[in-house]
Amino acid sequence: MNLAHSLWIWVGAFLTFCIFSFLYKDNPLYKFAEHLFVGVSVGYSISISYHNVLYPDLIVPLFKHGQLLNIIPLLFGLCYFARFIPQVSWLIRLPMGLVLGFGAGAAIPATLQASVIKQIQGAVLTPGIFARWDFFLWALISFIGLICTVIYFFFSKERVKSTKFAAEVGIIFLMVGFGASFGYTVMARISLLIGRFQFLLRDWLGIIR
Amino acid sequence: MKFFQALGKIDRKIIFIILSVVIIIPLLKPFGLISRASSRAEAIFNAVDAIPVGKPLMISIDFDPGSMPELYPMLTAILRHAFAKDVKVVLLGLWITGMGLGEQALETVSHEYNKVYGKDYVFLGWKSGVLPVVLGMGEDIRKAYPADYYGTPLESLPMMANIKNYRDVPFFISLSAGTPGYESWIAYAQSRYGLKIGAGVTAVSAADAYPYLQTGQLTGMLGGMKGASEYEFLVKEKGYSQQSSPASQAMDSQSLAHLLILILIVLGNVGYFFTRKTISKGAK
Amino acid sequence: MQRTLPLAICFIMGIFMMVQFFVPHPISTNAYDIVLKWILIISIFALVLGVGSLTMHHTTKIRRKVSGWQFSIITIIALVVTAVIGLFGGIGRGSWLQVIFRNIFVPVNSTMFSILAFYMASAAYRAFRARTKEATILLIAAFIVMLGMVPIGSAISKRLPELAEWILTVPNTAAKRGIIFGIALGSIATSLKIILGIERGWLGGGRS
Numbered sequence: 001m002n003l004a005h006s007l008w009i010w011v012g013a014f015l016t017f018c019i020f021s022f023l024y025k026d027n028p029l030y031k032f033a034e035h036l037f038v039g040v041s042v043g044y045s046i047s048i049s050y051h052n053v054l055y056p057d058l059i060v061p062l063f064k065h066g067q068l069l070n071i072i073p074l075l076f077g078l079c080y081f082a083r084f085i086p087q088v089s090w091l092i093r094l095p096m097g098l099v100l101g102f103g104a105g106a107a108i109p110a111t112l113q114a115s116v117i118k119q120i121q122g123a124v125l126t127p128g129i130f131a132r133w134d135f136f137l138w139a140l141i142s143f144i145g146l147i148c149t150v151i152y153f154f155f156s157k158e159r160v161k162s163t164k165f166a167a168e169v170g171i172i173f174l175m176v177g178f179g180a181s182f183g184y185t186v187m188a189r190i191s192l193l194i195g196r197f198q199f200l201l202r203d204w205l206g207i208i209r
Numbered sequence: 210m211k212f213f214q215a216l217g218k219i220d221r222k223i224i225f226i227i228l229s230v231v232i233i234i235p236l237l238k239p240f241g242l243i244s245r246a247s248s249r250a251e252a253i254f255n256a257v258d259a260i261p262v263g264k265p266l267m268i269s270i271d272f273d274p275g276s277m278p279e280l281y282p283m284l285t286a287i288l289r290h291a292f293a294k295d296v297k298v299v300l301l302g303l304w305i306t307g308m309g310l311g312e313q314a315l316e317t318v319s320h321e322y323n324k325v326y327g328k329d330y331v332f333l334g335w336k337s338g339v340l341p342v343v344l345g346m347g348e349d350i351r352k353a354y355p356a357d358y359y360g361t362p363l364e365s366l367p368m369m370a371n372i373k374n375y376r377d378v379p380f381f382i383s384l385s386a387g388t389p390g391y392e393s394w395i396a397y398a399q400s401r402y403g404l405k406i407g408a409g410v411t412a413v414s415a416a417d418a419y420p421y422l423q424t425g426q427l428t429g430m431l432g433g434m435k436g437a438s439e440y441e442f443l444v445k446e447k448g449y450s451q452q453s454s455p456a457s458q459a460m461d462s463q464s465l466a467h468l469l470i471l472i473l474i475v476l477g478n479v480g481y482f483f484t485r486k487t488i489s490k491g492a493k
Numbered sequence: 494m495q496r497t498l499p500l501a502i503c504f505i506m507g508i509f510m511m512v513q514f515f516v517p518h519p520i521s522t523n524a525y526d527i528v529l530k531w532i533l534i535i536s537i538f539a540l541v542l543g544v545g546s547l548t549m550h551h552t553t554k555i556r557r558k559v560s561g562w563q564f565s566i567i568t569i570i571a572l573v574v575t576a577v578i579g580l581f582g583g584i585g586r587g588s589w590l591q592v593i594f595r596n597i598f599v600p601v602n603s604t605m606f607s608i609l610a611f612y613m614a615s616a617a618y619r620a621f622r623a624r625t626k627e628a629t630i631l632l633i634a635a636f637i638v639m640l641g642m643v644p645i646g647s648a649i650s651k652r653l654p655e656l657a658e659w660i661l662t663v664p665n666t667a668a669k670r671g672i673i674f675g676i677a678l679g680s681i682a683t684s685l686k687i688i689l690g691i692e693r694g695w696l697g698g699g700r701s
Contacts (some may be wrong), residue, residue: 012600016671021603023225023611031618032322032652037601039571045305046572047579047590051336052308055536056356057530073531075416084545085647090495093696097499097507097537099338100695101530104684105510106340106397111684113390113400114426115677119670122424133583138659142667149671170629175627177668179634180660181416186613186639188279188412190232191434191468193610195278196603197232208236209453222616241645246660274599275606300562306602308584309594338536341529352526353533359585401514415639419661420670435642448627462643466610471636473618481622 002206012202016025145173225462230471235461243442244460249422251440252429253407256380257287260296263371266455268310269394270302270423276411277310280384281458282437283409286313286444287382292329293320293449297368299378301333301354302443303342303389308335308358311391327366334358339389340397347402347436348374380428384409391418395426409436434459500690506687548572634660 005012018033062070062175082091123146129139151163152170159167201208246254260266268287272280291298300311314334322352324330333354336342345353350372351363361368371377383391383402391408398404405428410418412433421427437456444450506528513525569660575587579590583682623629686692 012596015481015597015600016604023608024222031561031564032567032676033601033607036571036597038547039568039573039604040575040599041306041602042547043577043579044309044573044590044594044598045540045556046544046576047584048305048335049337049537050306050580051360052358053337053533053552053647056360056549058338058534060355069527069536070530076531077535077541080538080542081545085541088507093506094494094502095538096695097501097503097558099532099535099539100687101503101506102510102528103340104503104687105507106344106547107684108511110400110683111494111677111681113397114625117675118400118424118426119420119522119673122420123670124665125387131536139662142663143623145664145667149668150674153671153675168623172630173664173671174666175630176634176660177416177672178666179230179631180638180665183412183635183638183642183657184412186416186436186470186617186635187433187463187642189607189610189613190463190470191279191412191459192607193228194236194434194462194466195231195455196607197224197229197236197462198455198562199600200276201233201236201604207659208458219618223613224618225611228611242648244644245647253621274602277599277603278607291504294567306598309591309598312586312591313595327506336533337540338532341533341536344662345526345529345533348522348526352530376596416661417669420673421664429695458653460644464643467639468645470614470617471639473614474621474632477618477621478623 004065004204004206009203016200144169149173215480216476217484219476228466228469232462235465236458238324238460240461240464242461244438246437246439246443246446249430249432250443251435252439253382253409254290254429254430254443256405256407256428257382258294259302260291260294260379262295262302264379265297265299265368265372266291267299267301267381267383267426269381269383270300270307271304271383271390272310272411273304273306274310276386278438278459279411279434279479280409281314281387282434282454283384283431283440284310284320284453285452286437286450286456287409288318288438289321289450289452290440290444292318292324293444295329297372298330299333299340299368299372300330302391302427303339304334304337304386310415312358317490321450323478327361328368331363331366331368332358336417339393342479343397344401346400346487347404349374372469375404378404380405380407382407382409383412386411390414391421391427391481412439413484434463496693496696499696500693504690508682511688517682544572558560 004013010198015033016038018029021027022030035087058070058074062074077096078093081093082088123143124142129135145202148170150170152167152174153164199209210393239340246312258264266274266287288298290296300315302308302311311332315391316328318324319330326332333350334357342353350369354363356362357366375381379437381394383394383406385408390411391406394404399406406426406488407429408418408421408427409431410433412435412470415430415432415436418430418432419426431437434456438454439461439463441454441457447453509524509528513521539687546567551568554562554565555569559647575593578593579588582589584590616663623632634637637653637660638657639658640649641653645652646657683692687695
């Protein structure tokens with residue numbers, strides 16, 4: 001065993017056990033660590049925001065280089081604080097409208113291209129799949145699965161016999177997909193726990209290298 | 210019969226203890242199960258290998274310490290690979306709480322290869338609003354990032370002299386734990402500017418990335434800690450680094466923990482079926 | 494005016510961004526550059542708003558001595574100390590902000606997510622039942638992927654990783670692609686509704 005010499009590692013280990021104590025039951029140590037985390041995370045975000053965004057993108061261009069056009073986004077941004085003044089609280093809608101319109105307008109062509117057109121291209125049965133019998137079979141299964149899954153998600157019309165059957169096949173594909181996701185999710189959660197144990201055993205106790 | 214019913218009623222604190230033991234033992238006494246590289250990991254590895262000398266690899270840190278055990282080993286392994294091959298590195302991120310991790314990784318790995326800031330690698334940092342960054346860098350990186358993470362103007366960094374926008378970036382890797390992440394880069398940077406993208410993702414979202422792999426929108430994928438161990442394996446196999454591989458060391462624990470979960474599910478179902486049998490017999 | 498003006502701004506910005514995607518003319522790209530810069534600056538104020546709301550929430554808790562108000566003091570002190578250290582001490586290599594990040598933020602954040610492993614194991618044991626045909630299919634797929642994706646799977650059988658790979662690349666891809674289509678078409682429809690002013694939930698309530 002080679003215990004850590006750095007006090008900060010001990011602080012990290014203490015906070016780790018504070019959070020782990022929640023597994024037994026909620027307690028003041030856990031609450032302390034949780035509230036400390038909230039405060040630190042917001043303070044950290046403020047620091048990064050100022051040094052990475054506010055200073056280089058607003059303060060320097062507006063006040064040092066005299067680029068007066070930046071007053072417009074500054075005024076829009078200040079409208080967010082109208083939320084705290086009931087008489088003019090409607091002003092918060094202005095920057096929200098701007099950002100929402102921007103996001104929605106940018107999303108439409110991007111989503112169409114990346115998530116619809118490209119995915120249709122990937123699903124379509126092309127001549128290349130006939131190169132081997134198994135390529136063809138898997139591509140066909142995948143194509144049928146896709147059609148059935150999309151039919152399953154069509155809720156606005158009552159299902160007839162054929163679409164009912166297709167929807168049931170779609171559910172099977174969805175269950176296989178969710179099973180695969182669950183399998184991977186187990187891996188993810190276990191990995192996070194392994195990471196903490198590695199910190200405790202390696203960095204704090206020095207038992208493993 | 211009562212024994213089988215009891216199988217379905219194990220106290221959860223006992224499960225917690227067993228899970229902890231199952232994870233700790235292989236960390237103390239490894240079995241040595243080896244994780245070979247998948248074709249998805251090799252695709253990213255080969256893409257980084259193929260970057261011409263003087264051109265940059267761009268990496269986006271789209272995760273926070275909550276996903277660190279899965280994605281941080283990927284970041285360090287990729288950095289080691291890039292630095293060993295004298296590939297320039299540009300690091301940035303869409304998650305504000307990932308910036309400290311980027312700084313930590315660069316500090317650790319750059320020293321191993323004697324890399325100089327501004328000449329061999331640059332850390333751009335974080336910007337608010339995802340789209341201004343992802344779309345802005347397609348036109349001019351300097352407009353999206355007038356200064357780097359440390360406040361140094363980009364013009365004064367020698368490495369950035371020949372890197373104007375995505376056209377100067379042969380390969381881009383997004384290490385993502387959710388949204389915003391690789392999907393944002395595919396939707397906005399790739400669909401508009403044709404950026405070649407690879408992804409390292411948490412295992413939670415690995416299954417969701419397969420459609421993008423199949424269409425070629427993603428050139429390779431590293432999924433979870435397994436993906437990180439695969440990349441570490443490749444980096445070590447090719448002789449680019451001999452540093453310790455935390456993800457690879459974890460695979461024994463991962464394997465045993467998976468077996469435990471499967472056993473628990475089986476036990477739970479056995480207990481459930483025997484309980485149901487008893488209830489239906491009692492009703493008759 | 495209080496609803497019309499924001500809706501008009503939303504409409505103009507939405508149409509501009511949609512059209513700009515297809516127009517490479519210098520006037521269009523220059524306007525695009527300006528808009529990107531503006532959105533970047535405006536977005537940071539949303540964060541400031543969030544910080545203000547959090548601070549108000551905790552100071553109200555302290556003032557009214559609501560249950561757990563002592564912990565709110567910890568939050569406020571941690572926020573102020575970290576912000577002051579970061580704003581005046583810098584964020585670069587070797588800074589005190591980095592020390593706080595690595596030794597306070599990282600351990601707590603990582604551990605909070607890691608305890609999910611315990612709850613997931615407990616939940617899998619208690620709730621994952623093969624009650625129906627669909628649940629059984631899900632269970633079998635999960636079993637195969639869980640074993641196939643770790644080294645012990647290939648130690649048990651060489652076929653397991655191949656089978657897991659097949660599940661991921663064929664039926665899983667088909668299902669996830671169907672989900673991607675659904676989400677994509679839904680988000681396009683919602684975006685259009687927002688731009689055209691049909692979806693007005695973001696304006697909030699009230700006569701104005």
